[in-house]
Amino acid sequence: MITLAEVARHAGVSASTVSYVLSGKRSISPGTCERVERSIHELGYHAGARALAGGKSDVIALVLPLRTDTYAPVTMETVLAVTTTARTYGYDVLLLTGDDGPAAVRRATAGALADAMILMDAEPADERLPLLRESDKPSVLIGLPADPTGLTCVDLDFTATGALCAEHLAALGHRDIALITEPSAVHEHPAGSAGRTLHGLRAKSRELGLSVHHLSGGDGRTAMTDTLAHTFAEHPATTGFVVQHEPAVEPLLHSLRRLGRPVPEDISVIAICPDRVALHSSVPLTSVAIPTPELGRRAVDRIIAELTGEGAADITLIPPALTTRTTSGPAPA
CATH class of the missing domain: 3.40.50.2300 (Response regulator)
Structure with a gap:
């Protein structure tokens, strides 16, 4: 079955552009639309059939922590970055609390609830990881487990x-x-x-x-x-x-x-x-x-790459940046 990514390569555009042409969620130039539609016709891509076969929902599930020690404004920075970035690709975001552990992962990966999942609160030894490895739906962890084999992760280095x-x-x-x-x-x-x-x-x-x-x-x-x-x-x-x-x-x-x-x-x-x-x-x-907005944006970019067949499991570590303010100075003589 022809994939959206193959249509994008044939038309010489990004996968998100093909998605926008199909959904009409964003204005695309007439010339680009014509090129994409010609590729769809020549390749025999049937978006409706693919959606039914794969249970496509255009939704990304976001599992976020709701702990008493969580600083809510910082958590919401990540949520906002994930949500706004997902919308640029034509996806909505479904929020799930992290309190349910594996149960939240099962809800997100089973059936047509969501096409992919982002976990904000990934830990070194996380009981949800086997479920992610077994699932055929893309997932991205914000954080780095002890064994990242087969997983896509984004984190500060x-x-x-x-x-x-x-x-x-x-x-x-x-x-x-x-x-x-x-x-x-x-x-x-x-x-x-x-x-x-x-x-x-x-x-x-x-x-x-x-x-x-x-x-x-x-x-x-x-x-x-x-x-x-x-x-x-x-x-x-x-x-x-x-x-x-x-x-x-x-x-x-x-x-x-x-x-x-x-x-x-x-x-x-x-x-x-x-x-x-x-x-x-x-x-x-x-x-x-700790670049919470960038972590959210990069997590969505990685999810979209995997959904469109343009990416595989990997680890993205963001280089650190230090800002000098009022609490550091020369050592006392």
């Missing part, structure tokens, strides 16, 4: 992120630095984002001659003050902190002030977080942005 943070602090003269993550994040999921950041930070620090300590930071001010007091007692030369745990950022800044270690005069802080978080902190944070 957290290994490169750790290396970038080490380079920034080293250039400012810091020689003893610490990474603060969610408690047990690295130990439970060494292949997760925090584990990859730590790996990149340590590798680059060895190259640059820096010392690195890993801390599991509590969310509260008292817990953070105790953690810092212990850190400075054990490693008094520590002058740089990288934080990859958003709830720990404000307790860290507060505790440093309480301990008489001003930022950035004595201590530099880099946060790995969405720009919205960095800009709305009590002070503008030097940060490596």
Whole structure:
């Protein structure tokens, strides 16, 4: 059976253009329409038959987390990016909550509910992955599991992120630095984002001659003050902190002030977080942005490529970008 992608190649246009000509959802020039229609006729492409055979719905299911620790504005940035990008291809988006686990995946992959699926909350060890591998419908994970074999994933390159943070602090003269993550994040999921950041930070620090300590930071001010007091007692030369745990950022800044270690005069802080978080902190944070809108856009682009037969399972890692604001500066003399 002729595919939409084959029609697009024959007509010399993109698959989305063929889709728009068929659906009428976007204005296409008369010359392009004529070329596409001629290819459809010559190749014998029957869109209606294909839709019935495949149960095509022009819907992409988006599975998103609804956890108490989820920062809703950031989640909605991704949802908006997925939705608006999908519309440019003529697709609607169906939101499914991540609380149902495998059940949500089964609903999205069974029958004609959706043509494809995006999972926003992919984890290193995710019980839904076998279902995705078994399904004949395209899927994209925002995140990187421990074993991505046979899956399409988009994520920030957290290994490169750790290396970038080490380079920034080293250039400012810091020689003893610490990474603060969610408690047990690295130990439970060494292949997760925090584990990859730590790996990149340590590798680059060895190259640059820096010392690195890993801390599991509590969310509260008292817990953070105790953690810092212990850190400075054990490693008094520590002058740089990288934080990859958003709830720990404000307790860290507060505790440093309480301990008489001003930022950035004595201590530099880099946060790995969405720009919205960095800009709305009590002070503008030097940060490596988690590019939530770009992750959403790229996830849809990968889905469309697979739906039109123009893509295969692969991993897309977005290079990190560090923005210097008010929380990093030269190491104290």
